Every structure is written in C-alpha cells, then in structure tokens.
Amino acid sequence: MAQRNNKYDRQLRIWGEHGQTALETARVCVLNCGPTGSEALKNLVLGGIGSFTIVDASKVSAADLGNNYLVDWESLGQSKAKSVCALLQELNESVGAKFVEESPEALLESNPAFFAQFTLVIATQMTEAPLLKLEEICRQQKVMLVIARSYGLAGLVRISVTEHDIIESKPDNKVEDLRLHKPWPELQSYVDEFDIDTQDHNIHKHIPFAILLIKIAEDWKKSHDGKLPANVRLFKEAITARRRVEEDEDNYNEALKSAYIVLFPPSISSQLRAVLEDKASDVDASSSDFWIMVSALKQFMANEGQGEPPLDGAIPDMHSFTDYYIKLQKIYQARAEADVTAVEGHVARILKQIGRESSPIPRSTIKLFCKNARNLRVLRCKMLSDEFSSRSGPELQRLLAVEESSHPALYVLLRAVDHFAATYNRFPGVFDGEMEEDVSRLKSLAVGLLNDMGGGGASLPEDVVSEICRFGAGEIHCVASIVGGIASQECIKLLTRQFTPIQGTFIYNAMSATSLVLNV
Amino acid sequence: MAASLAPTRWADLDRLLLRPGNLVGPGFEPGPELLESLQNDLRVLVIGAGGLGCELLKDLALSGFGHIDVIDMDTIDVSNLNRQFLFRMQDVGKPKAEVAAERVMQRVKGVTVVPHFCRIEEKDVSFYQDFHIIVLGLDSLEARSYINSVVCGFLEYEEDGSPDQSTIKPLVDGGTEGFKGHARVIFPGITPCFHCSLWLFPPQITFPLCTLAETPRSPAHCIEYAHLIQWGQDRQGESFDADNPEHMKWIYDQAVKRGEQFNISGITYSLTQGVVKNIVPAIASTNAIVAATCALETLKIATMCSTGMEVYMQYTGTEGIYMRTVPHDKDPNCIMCSPGVPVEVDTTCTLQKFIDQLLKDSRFKLKLSKPSVSYHGDNLYMQAPPVLEEMTRPNLELSLLTLMDGKTSGVLNINDRRLTGVLRVRVTFKEGLDSVDMDTAGGG
Numbered sequence: 001m002a003q004r005n006n007k008y009d010r011q012l013r014i015w016g017e018h019g020q021t022a023l024e025t026a027r028v029c030v031l032n033c034g035p036t037g038s039e040a041l042k043n044l045v046l047g048g049i050g051s052f053t054i055v056d057a058s059k060v061s062a063a064d065l066g067n068n069y070l071v072d073w074e075s076l077g078q079s080k081a082k083s084v085c086a087l088l089q090e091l092n093e094s095v096g097a098k099f100v101e102e103s104p105e106a107l108l109e110s111n112p113a114f115f116a117q118f119t120l121v122i123a124t125q126m127t128e129a130p131l132l133k134l135e136e137i138c139r140q141q142k143v144m145l146v147i148a149r150s151y152g153l154a155g156l157v158r159i160s161v162t163e164h165d166i167i168e169s170k171p172d173n174k175v176e177d178l179r180l181h182k183p184w185p186e187l188q189s190y191v192d193e194f195d196i197d198t199q200d201h202n203i204h205k206h207i208p209f210a211i212l213l214i215k216i217a218e219d220w221k222k223s224h225d226g227k228l229p230a231n232v233r234l235f236k237e238a239i240t241a242r243r244r245v246e247e248d249e250d251n252y253n254e255a256l257k258s259a260y261i262v263l264f265p266p267s268i269s270s271q272l273r274a275v276l277e278d279k280a281s282d283v284d285a286s287s288s289d290f291w292i293m294v295s296a297l298k299q300f301m302a303n304e305g306q307g308e309p310p311l312d313g314a315i316p317d318m319h320s321f322t323d324y325y326i327k328l329q330k331i332y333q334a335r336a337e338a339d340v341t342a343v344e345g346h347v348a349r350i351l352k353q354i355g356r357e358s359s360p361i362p363r364s365t366i367k368l369f370c371k372n373a374r375n376l377r378v379l380r381c382k383m384l385s386d387e388f389s390s391r392s393g394p395e396l397q398r399l400l401a402v403e404e405s406s407h408p409a410l411y412v413l414l415r416a417v418d419h420f421a422a423t424y425n426r427f428p429g430v431f432d433g434e435m436e437e438d439v440s441r442l443k444s445l446a447v448g449l450l451n452d453m454g455g456g457g458a459s460l461p462e463d464v465v466s467e468i469c470r471f472g473a474g475e476i477h478c479v480a481s482i483v484g485g486i487a488s489q490e491c492i493k494l495l496t497r498q499f500t501p502i503q504g505t506f507i508y509n510a511m512s513a514t515s516l517v518l519n520v
Numbered sequence: 521m522a523a524s525l526a527p528t529r530w531a532d533l534d535r536l537l538l539r540p541g542n543l544v545g546p547g548f549e550p551g552p553e554l555l556e557s558l559q560n561d562l563r564v565l566v567i568g569a570g571g572l573g574c575e576l577l578k579d580l581a582l583s584g585f586g587h588i589d590v591i592d593m594d595t596i597d598v599s600n601l602n603r604q605f606l607f608r609m610q611d612v613g614k615p616k617a618e619v620a621a622e623r624v625m626q627r628v629k630g631v632t633v634v635p636h637f638c639r640i641e642e643k644d645v646s647f648y649q650d651f652h653i654i655v656l657g658l659d660s661l662e663a664r665s666y667i668n669s670v671v672c673g674f675l676e677y678e679e680d681g682s683p684d685q686s687t688i689k690p691l692v693d694g695g696t697e698g699f700k701g702h703a704r705v706i707f708p709g710i711t712p713c714f715h716c717s718l719w720l721f722p723p724q725i726t727f728p729l730c731t732l733a734e735t736p737r738s739p740a741h742c743i744e745y746a747h748l749i750q751w752g753q754d755r756q757g758e759s760f761d762a763d764n765p766e767h768m769k770w771i772y773d774q775a776v777k778r779g780e781q782f783n784i785s786g787i788t789y790s791l792t793q794g795v796v797k798n799i800v801p802a803i804a805s806t807n808a809i810v811a812a813t814c815a816l817e818t819l820k821i822a823t824m825c826s827t828g829m830e831v832y833m834q835y836t837g838t839e840g841i842y843m844r845t846v847p848h849d850k851d852p853n854c855i856m857c858s859p860g861v862p863v864e865v866d867t868t869c870t871l872q873k874f875i876d877q878l879l880k881d882s883r884f885k886l887k888l889s890k891p892s893v894s895y896h897g898d899n900l901y902m903q904a905p906p907v908l909e910e911m912t913r914p915n916l917e918l919s920l921l922t923l924m925d926g927k928t929s930g931v932l933n934i935n936d937r938r939l940t941g942v943l944r945v946r947v948t949f950k951e952g953l954d955s956v957d958m959d960t961a962g963g964g
Contacts, residue, residue, distance in 0.1 A: 006598040013801040043804035066529040069578050325737040326783045463542035470541050474532035477582035481812035487806035489837050497749035500839040513829035
C-alpha cells in the first residue's frame with residue numbers, strides 16, 4: 001500500500017484517493033492497437049487502471065516498428081495485440097492485461113455482448129460505419145465510448161456517453177463564496193466583536209479582511225439609506241480611509257483586492273442553472289443519487305439557502321492573528337455543516353417520497369456534493385448518428401467562412417476520407433501515382449458531404465485538401481502520441497468523474513499545434 | 521543501416537518526407553536524403569530524462585532521429601513510475617539518463633542514445649555547440665535560463681544588425697503541471713528567448729517569515745515553520761535532506777505539534793512532502809501530449825516537412841481542451857538575445873568610466889563583476905590573462921569614442937566570468953550626459 005501510494009503520489013495530488021480507486025476498478029477496452037491505441041493505453045496503464053483488453057486482428061509489420069513503441073522486433077509477424085499487451089503489462093504489474101486477436105469490425109457483428117463487460121471503450125482508427133454500430137451497442141450497454149483518430153498531421157477525439165454527471169469539476173478559477181454581502185447571524189455576531197478603529201496598531205493590522213469588508217460595508221449602508229456603494233471605486237475609497245498607511249497593513253491590501261466580492265458576490269453559473277433546470281431533476285424511483293441530490297439542492301435553495309447553494313466552507317488565507325482566523329474558519333465550517341444537514345434532510349424526504357428509504361445516500365456523499373454545488377456539470381453527448389445525419393451544414397458553412405483556422409475544414413475532410421474509403425476501398429493518397437486524381441475525388445466527396453448536410457456552397461481550402469491526400473492515412477508517431485494522450489486524459493476525466501471532458505468534437509491540427517472543439 | 525533492413529519501416533513518416541506539400545516550411549525539399557540526414561547527420565540533445573524526457577526520447581527515435589544525447593543528474597525514484605515509462609520498480613536508484621538511453625536503444629533498433637549523468641553546468645559550453653537542436657524537458661526556471669544563456673551566447677550578429685544564421689541554435693522547450701502545459705520554439709535572435717518573456721513563468725509562492733513565526737494560520741505555515749525555522753534551531757549543524765525519510769518525518773511531527781498548539785488541523789505527511797519539496801503534480805497524459813508536440817516541432821525544424829507552430833503553445837486539459845498558440849514579441853533590448861542592450865554614454869567618457877557605468881547599471885546587476893570589453897573583435901580591455909591585461913590597460917584612460925573610431929554608436933561585446941555567453945551593448949554617444957547621468961544611469 002505504501003509503495004502504491006508512493007508510485008502514484010504525483011497523480012493522487014490531483015484526483016485523490018477516491019479518484020485513484022475509480023481508476024483501479026475500471027475495465028477498459030481498446031479497439032485497434034496502432035500507435036494511437038497503444039499510446040492511449042500506455043498512459044492509462046501507468047496511471048493504474050484495473051484492467052485492459054486489446055482487440056486487434058493484425059500482425060506486427062515493419063511499419064509498426066517505425067511508429068509504435070509498444071511492439072518490438074522479436075514480434076515481427078506475430079499478433080500485434082499480443083505484443084502490445086505484453087509490453088504494456090511490463091509498465092505496471094498491478095494492471096490486468098488481456099487481448100483478443102480479432103478485428104473490432106468482426107467482433108461488433110459476431111459478439112456485441114462482448115462490450116458489456118467494460119466500463120469504457122476506446123475506439124481508435126475506426127471509420128464511420130463501424131463506429132455507428134459500436135455507439136449503438138455502447139449506449140445500450142451503458143458503456144462509455146471515446147473515439148480517437150490520428151490521420152497524418154490531423155487528429156480527432158470525440159466522447160459518446162448518454163449522460164455524465166460531474167460533482168468535482170474542479171474549475172481553474174474557483175470563485176470564493178464568502179457571503180460578505182449578507183453575513184448570517186453567527187458571522188455577524190463575530191464581526192460585532194471587533195472595533196476596527198482600535199488605537200492598538202498591532203490589532204488594527206491583524207483583523208482579517210473579511211471582517212473589515214463586512215464592517216466597512218455595514219458603515220456605508222448606515223450612512224447611505226441601507227444601500228451598498230454604487231461602484232468598487234467608492235468602496236475602495238471607504239476602505240482606504242480606514243487604513244493606517246504608515247503601518248503598511250497587509251490586511252487592508254487584501255481587503256482592497258477583494259473589495260469587489262462584496263458588490264459582486266458569485267452568481268449562479270449558467271452551467272449550474274442548466275443542471276437545476278434539467279428535467280432529470282424531477283426525480284422518481286429510477287433516478288440516480290446525483291439527480292436526487294440536485295432535487296434536494298433546489299429545495300434547499302428555495303428555502304434555507306434563500307437563493308444560494310450551500311456554503312462550501314473554505315476560506316482563503318487572510319493576514320491576521322491566528323486565533324481571529326481560526327475562529328472565522330470555524331464559523332464558516334459550521335455554516336457549511338449546517339447546510340449539509342439541511343440538504344441531507346431534503347434528500348431524506350425525497351427518498352421517502354419516491355419509496356427509497358431503504359437505500360439512503362451517505363452523508364459523506366452529500367457533503368462532497370454540497371461542497372461542489374456551485375460547480376456541478378452534466379454532460380450529454382449527441383449521438384454520432386445524429387451528428388452524421390444532422391443538418392449541421394449551415395453551422396459548418398458559417399465556420400468555414402469565418403474561422404481563420406483550418407479546423408472546420410479538417411473536420412469535414414476527416415469525415416470525407418471515410419466516405420472515400422467506403423467508395424474506393426482505400427484511403428486517399430495511399431498510392432503515389434494517383435495523388436492528383438485523389439485530391440479531386442476527395443474534394444468532390446467532401447463537397448457532396450457538405451451539400452448533404454445542408455451546407456452547400458461552402459468552400460474548402462485547396463491546400464488542406466491536398467495535405468490530407470499527402471498524409472495518405474499515415475499514422476505519425478508524435479501525432480498518435482498527442483491524440484492518444486488526449487484520449488487517455490478524457491478517459492481519466494470520465495472514469496474519475498472529475499474535471500470537465502470535451503463537449504463536442506475535438507479537432508487537432510498538428511501543422512499549427514492548435515485545436516478546436518466543434519459543436520455540430 | 522536499420523532502414524535497409526526493413527524498407528517499409530518508415531512508411532508512415534515517408535508520407536511527409538518524400539512527398540511535396542502545400543503547407544510546409546521554407547525550403548522544404550522532399551526526398552530520401554531527409555531521412556538519411558535524420559538518421560546519420562543530425563544530432564539532437566534532450567535535456568532532462570524525467571516525465572518529458574522519457575517521452576521525448578521515444579518520440580524522437582520514432583521520428584527518425586538516429587543520434588540523440590540525453591543529460592540528467594537525477595536517479596530514479598518510485599514516484600516517477602506513474603509517468604516515466606522507461607523505468608521499472610527494479611530501476612529505482614539508478615541514473616535516469618543511463619536507464620532511459622539503454623531502454624530506447626533496446627526497443628528502437630538503429631538509434632544511438634548517449635547518456636550524460638551529470639549537471640548541465642558541468643558540461644563545457646562547447647558541448648552544447650555540437651548539437652543541431654536542443655530539446656528541453658525540464659522543471660526548473662533556473663535550468664531553462666542557463667541553457668538559454670548558453671545558446672544566446674552562440675548567437676552572433678552581422679554588421680547590419682541581422683542575426684548570423686549559422687550561429688542560431690534552435691531550442692524547443694516543454695513544461696507541464698497537472699493537466700496543463702506548454703511547448704515553445706526558440707530561434708535566438710529571431711523569436712523571443714526565455715529572457716524576453718520571463719513573465720510567462722508565475723512567481724513562486726513564499727510565506728513571510730513573521731507569519732510562520734508569529735501568526736500561522738494554515739497547515740503549510742506550520743510545515744514551513746518546522747522546515748525553515750525549527751530545524752535550524754533544534755538540529756544545529758545538521759543539513760536538512762528532503763530525501764531522508766527520518767528528516768521528513770521529523771518535520772511532519774514538529775508541524776503536527778505546532779498545529780495542535782495553534783488549533784490548526786489538516787497537516788498530513790503527504791502535504792508535508794508536497795510543501796517542503798515543492799512537489800508539482802504530474803500525470804502521464806499531459807507529459808505525452810507536451811513532449812510529442814515538442815518532438816514534432818523538432819522534426820519540422822530538422823526537415824521543414826510542415827509549417828511550424830507560432831512561438832508558444834498553451835495547453836489546458838481541465839475544462840474540455842484548449843490548445844492554442846500565442847505569438848509573443850521579442851524584447852528589442854533583451855540582455856540575452858538582442859543585437860545590443862542600449863546604453864547611453866557621454867562623448868567624453870573614458871573606457872574606465874564606461875566600465876564603472878556598466879557595473880552600476882541595474883540591468884546588469886549580479887551579471888558583471890570584472891567585465892572585459894571588445895569592439896569588432898579587437899580587445900579594448902581584458903581583465904585576464906595578466907599579459908593581455910597589461911597590454912590593454914593603457915586603453916582605460918582613452919576616450920571610448922576614440923576607441924570606437926569616432927562613430928556615434930556601435931556594439932561592444934562584454935565578457936565576464938559571471939556571464940555564460942557574451943553581453944552585447946549598443947553604445948550611443950551623447951553630449952552633456954556626464955554630470956546628470958552618472959548618478960541616475962547607475963541607479964539601484
């Protein structure tokens with residue numbers, strides 16, 4: 001256990017023990033183990049997933065030795081799935097390793113039930129038709145699907161899940177929820193203990209900024225008909241008037257820096273609003289714990305919360321005496337605990353209403369939910385079948401005209417190469433002798449595709465079309481490492497239910513090292 | 521030759537190297553010579569054999585590079601194994617560079633990887649001159665700055681102020697932290713160097729000592745008190761070693777005691793290690809993405825087989841994915857890579873006074889101690905060896921304007937043992953500066 005914790009130390013600091021446990025119970029299937037599939041799996045094996053299964057029918061060829069690190073010369077001519085499986089196993093002995101020497105396309109036809117055993121399937125280097133079939137199976141069997149494609153100097157990653165709920169979205173810019181604009185009674189009575197104009201200079205410069213802001217806002221309201229300052233500048237002037245410049249007071253510097261949060265307390269984000277308004281929050285006996293907690297959250301906000309979600313209870317460091325700060329911290333924590341208890345009460349009532357008293361939701365789960373209530377996310381992915389048949393042409397047409405980058409064109413072309421393969425039984429540009437013909441064939445297929453989608457008339461840049469033909473469906477190691485790397489990262493987000501996965505189709509342009517997520 | 525053993529081995533790469541394209545770098549000439557030169561002629565140096573380094577070695581070897589050197593001073597630790605895929609449990613304690621080189625050569629036939637188990641400063645500057653491209657997989661700003669000063673030291677400018685192309689040593693740099701990272705390409709003299717954009721690196725968080733000593737409020741405050749103050753008091757004479765478990769346990773125990781005393785909870789052993797060693801979280805996927813971006817740019821520089829990226833690529837994987845490039849500007853007065861840092865000098869100034877002025881200039885603080893000065897290859901004043909010092913000493917009393925052939929401006933090269941490379945100073949002569957400037961120009 002100690003060695004496990006040491007081995008995973010640098011990632012435990014990101015997703016915690018519970019995130020690691022989620023990885024360790026995950027069963028992942030990878031379809032095709034060229035460099036894209038192998039690299040995606042490599043990162044997951046290093047991170048310590050429970051087990052993996054590789055599905056690939058091909059044999060190790062000379063070309064594999066030039067672009068895939070997870071095959072060796074000794075396995076030339078042997079099963080690629082077997083070779084990659086063995087070399088991956090070396091990377092982490094605690095991961096279960098299996099392989100099936102069969103083509104994913106054949107397996108989809110012969111044994112769709114095969115996929116039900118997995119938590120997540122990564123489909124690499126597959127074309128439209130089998131992907132549609134795979135998605136249908138995965139949705140039916142509630143298996144998460146991640147699609148990854150490396151194509152010359154271009155790439156694509158797409159997630160397909162029915163619904164993915166995230167409690168710990170861990171956004172980069174977390175908002176401080178301090179309620180300085182409306183302190184609750186316990187906080188108010190602590191604030192009342194302070195005389196911020198004390199003549200004791202040492203105390204004056206050790207009063208936490210949260211107390212200063214509440215006090216100064218309160219004083220302003222008293223002399224301004226109960227109204228807060230009209231803007232931050234006025235409030236900052238009022239703060240500056242109370243500080244003692246000669247004392248170089250850090251607490252006042254912090255108060256000035258945070259002055260805006262009194263006037264602009266955190267609002268309900270559009271993502272949270274969407275979760276609250278989601279139909280799934282009208283719960284019944286079949287609802288998941290997540291939606292039951294969302295339903296309880298709504299009741300909390302309508303009642304005890306007075307429009308606000310539960311307090312998370314965390315406060316930033318504040319320049320202050322230790323005891324002032326610790327007391328303040330305890331007041332926030334106590335309020336957060338009280339909010340959890342209130343939400344817990346709503347959860348219990350809801351469970352009773354829907355006849356689920358026998359399987360309660362643990363307080364620790366409700367606590368985690370409340371702590372992250374402001375940052376809840378729900379991800380629902382469009383079906384590939386909708387995307388492929390949708391009338392998204394006009395949006396693509398707009399993007400092709402507006403977007404300076406080549407990502408929308410790459411998106412259309414990556415789909416067009418599959419149509420090319422379906423028509424000619426090979427990818428464009430695989431033969432040197434037919435490059436010119438392939439460029440015009442690919443272009444007319446791409447234009448036809450756009451027309452079918454309702455985006456006729458949009459133009460595709462010539463040089464991007466010819467570059468796609470130049471790539472000849474080659475799998476460049478570095479591109480595979482990037483696309484596979486991104487696919488593995490998205491798998492980790494899905495499996496740990498932490499952070500926010502891609503919402504749309506991720507298009508990677510290795511020519512310029514840029515990307516774009518398209519919503520079509 | 522490995523390539524002749526298996527003629528289709530590089531089939532995928534050959535799409536890029538043998539075929540003409542429309543979106544390629546300047547002067548791209550497709551043909552088998554490109555792969556041959558990658559395999560036989562080009563020499564690449566990878567600095568760091570850690571999270572990025574392991575990936576870089578694999579990526580470069582599978583991009584056709586045949587001669588790679590790798591330098592790293594570290595040995596393998598258990599906590600490396602979640603991402604540094606060239607290492608196994610039984611390798612713990614061995615030098616990273618050596619194990620990494622051996623593993624890559626075993627797997628990718630035909631590639632030569634030469635390991636260097638040492639600090640980057642231990643190598644002579646000329647060591648770095650031998651490589652065509654230098655790729656950095658580092659985690660410290662200091663090491664990046666050092667290499668930056670080395671390659672900027674190679675840079676020379678033409679008379680007209682344009683960089684001498686043959687002296688430009690391209691640098692490719694990657695960095696990661698958790699789900700975030702960056703990759704950048706530096707052509708010294710053409711694109712911004714590290715020093716031009718130091719602001720890209722956030723300052724390190726440090727706690728004021730008075731907070732630690734008098735008003736601790738967080739677990740980190742308690743840990744840093746034990747680490748920075750208490751150790752020196754209670755274990756005088758013993759130097760603290762973060763890799764010694766007994767030392768770390770002691771810090772943890774003291775921090776817990778201090779936490780109890782101040783009513784602060786939440787101090788864990790893991791947090792203690794994190795604070796004391798300043799641990800940066802790291803995962804396999806981000807390293808793979810950033811390293812492969814760097815390796816691909818290295819391939820583009822070497823072959824021009826595709827368009828290069830703009831200066832600096834930012835990667836964020838926490839909320840969806842952002843991968844965008846940002847064009848930064850060069851600092852025209854950069855002390856590392858500019859054709860000359862502007863310095864105004866009075867027309868009557870002597871060489872000695874000029875040297876004194878340089879030593880007082882805040883821009884060169886801590887960078888100069890005993891500067892030697894040359895102009896167009898002529899030594900105006902040399903601090904050493906004694907023979908040259910004596911020969912050039914009479915110049916000190918001469919007017920700098922005269923020494924610079926009476927021109928109103930020009931570039932002087934300053935050498936100093938504190939500098940890794942050369943400092944280029946663009947002198948402009950002005951009348952009447954002497955009285956006003958001697959106090960202010962020097963400044964803090």
